[in-house]
Amino acid sequence: MLPNTLLTAEQKAELQLFTESLERFCDTEIEPHYRDWEKAGLVSRTLFRKMGENGYLCADVPEQYGGPSASVHFSFAVVQVLSRRGYGGFVGGLQVHNDIVPPYLLNFGTEAQREYWLPRMVSGEAVAAIGMTEPGAGSDLKAIRTTAKRDGDGYVINGSKIFISNGQHCDLLVLAAKTDPALGAKGVSLFLVDTKNPGFTRGQNLEKIGQHAGDTSELFFNDLRVPADALLGGVEGQGFVQMMRELPRERLIIGVQAVYGAQGALDATVKYVQERQAFGQAIAQFQNTRFTLAQCASDIAAAEAFLNASVAAYERGELTPEAVSALKLHTTEIFGRVADACLQLFGGYGYMAEYPISRFWTDARVLRIYGGTSEIMKELVARSLLGR
Secondary structure, eight states, X not given: OOOOTTSOHHHHHHHHHHHHHHHHHIIIIITXXXXXXXXXXXXXXXXXXXXXXXXXXXXXXXXXXXXXXXXXXXXXXXXXXXXXXXXXXXXXXXXXXXXXXXXXXXXXXXXXXXXXXXXXXXXXXXXXXXXXXXXXXXXXXXXXOOEEEEETTEEEEEEEEEEEETTTTOSEEEEEEESOGGGGGGGEEEEEEETTSTTEEEEEEOOOSSOTTSOEEEEEEEEEEEEGGGBGGGOTTOHHHHHXXXXXXXXXXXXXXXXXXXXXXXXXXXXXXXXXXXXXXXXXXXXXXXXXXXXXXXXXXXXXXXXXXXXHHHHHTOOOHHHHHHHHHHHHHHHHHXXXXXXXXXXXXXXXXXXXXXXXXXXXXXXXXXXXXXXXXXXXXXXXXXXX
């Protein structure tokens, strides 16, 4: 578990009970259905409702907005448990709903926006997504082409987004659009789009090489009209600043997913090598197996220590963009290496979808891309050392 030095003894006990309850929930509500959801390309919409009913959504949202008002550790624990169990496809969208969108509302939203959307997100009535990436704009957020033009008492939005987690399920989309294309980054604004509005269209659920249970979609906006009070915080031109301020938590939660996904891959492999026989003995007895697993365990321990320090810095309000970029870079690269090394120990069976290591391996790959690519992370760390 992540360090919880800032929690009281009572909170630590509550966190332990929370985690045990979540494990049981996974046993009954996720594990029996997960392979079917992977084949379908998305989890059941009712899963969000059930998670909301059990208190697993938006755990650190304040009580005044319907949330448990718990420590951030409770929200991170959800990602820890599900990542370790190999539900990376669902985790990709769940962390958007639990850890990425709520801070936008809490830190920048108007009181009316918070009161309307947060209780619905906590209960699972509304699923949230965030729309930044476009066909021609990924890590370069200033290059987005979706526009929002003021028209009377609202805005008219035109454009498209791609690779949007929860795209098929979302009821709320935090959408980045240009309100003044001439101003570059200063002309970007964020909107809280109710996806029931006319002009919003869901494209196809994209077929991916991994994270099969997570719906990832194209979204289209054709003269989509939203009221003026859909503008996040009610102020134009603040979108880029808002996104930059919230990227640290996004990259932190990806670090959580990476470390505990790697731990899940290692756990599955340790079990397998003690059961699998070759040349008259368990393959756990071969030196190559032992040395490989020892290296994986050491890499995970180092990554977890880095993560622990980053979580503590986040709790103190001291987690810098450069530090969290280094964390995302390190932990996601480690996850990829661990998953690959562990799959090799399964031999041909590791390439079969029925074995859990194959899911860890394919799910791990995209973590080096979403939330900012490894190359962008390196550039951000380099800037802290050398400037631009």
